[in-house]
Amino acid sequence: MINLIVLFFNLMKLNNCQKYESIFRIRALTTTNQNYGLALNSSIKNSNKDSCLRNDDCAFVLFKNGACGLYNENAKRFLVPSNERMIYEVCSLKISDYICVTNHVYSFKQNKCVPCPINFFSDNRYPFKCYVATNKYLNYSRTVAECAKYDLTIMRPKSLNERQIILNRFVGYLWVDSRITKVGATFLWPDGAKVYGFGINEPDNLGHFNDLVEKNVAITADYLVDVFESSSIVSLCELTDSNEYLYY
Numbered sequence: 001m002i003n004l005i006v007l008f009f010n011l012m013k014l015n016n017c018q019k020y021e022s023i024f025r026i027r028a029l030t031t032t033n034q035n036y037g038l039a040l041n042s043s044i045k046n047s048n049k050d051s052c053l054r055n056d057d058c059a060f061v062l063f064k065n066g067a068c069g070l071y072n073e074n075a076k077r078f079l080v081p082s083n084e085r086m087i088y089e090v091c092s093l094k095i096s097d098y099i100c101v102t103n104h105v106y107s108f109k110q111n112k113c114v115p116c117p118i119n120f121f122s123d124n125r126y127p128f129k130c131y132v133a134t135n136k137y138l139n140y141s142r143t144v145a146e147c148a149k150y151d152l153t154i155m156r157p158k159s160l161n162e163r164q165i166i167l168n169r170f171v172g173y174l175w176v177d178s179r180i181t182k183v184g185a186t187f188l189w190p191d192g193a194k195v196y197g198f199g200i201n202e203p204d205n206l207g208h209f210n211d212l213v214e215k216n217v218a219i220t221a222d223y224l225v226d227v228f229e230s231s232s233i234v235s236l237c238e239l240t241d242s243n244e245y246l247y248y
Helices: 002-017 073-078 140-148 160-169
Strands: 026-031 038-043 060-064 067-071 079-081 087-090 104-107 112-115 130-133 173-179 216-220 223-227 234-239
Touching (some): 140 173
Parallel strands (some): 173 234
Antiparallel strands (some): 026 079, 038 067, 104 112, 130 234, 216 223
């Protein structure tokens, strides 16, 4: 009976902490590494219902020690069963609810499917972005400029679904939108979120500890690697009008 009361009390605190406008599950799990994959940590008092939905990295939330931690999908590797019935809440909507016809994507601003521009493509494994290939072998800086000509960015494949699109559609390497400027720095997306999805033993800076050799990131198959900024490779430019936070 006491455990049920504690569970109910924690659930009430969690609901006050994050009233997600999404589909969620409550599970008896906790994490063995509270720092890995942490996208945002906030107190109950200062939280609001949109925190998770505004955060591209958010895959689930864990209430623990008086705080709400928003974690990305990579943090799931540290989830373990909890004897204390810790609250675990998925804050992702179902992609299957937003499927559009060919070369259309779902716009959260307009709340409907909208067409991609001519020569762009979309993929219903992640129906929130339009892509166009540069079809040019360029270094990183020139690729950024090429996408910027059309008010686009180099692709930012934050989710497993997006990386699966690359795996099934392309071979070789493609630029992604992240770089560092000093040895040992953490690769981040332009919005400040940490880059996850690197391959085994990546990034490795080619084993250099004193000099920054590989300051940029590319994707090959469905994982990321660090590469030379001067590398000449192709890429995709992406277009979206939404803050994506969906991973399934």
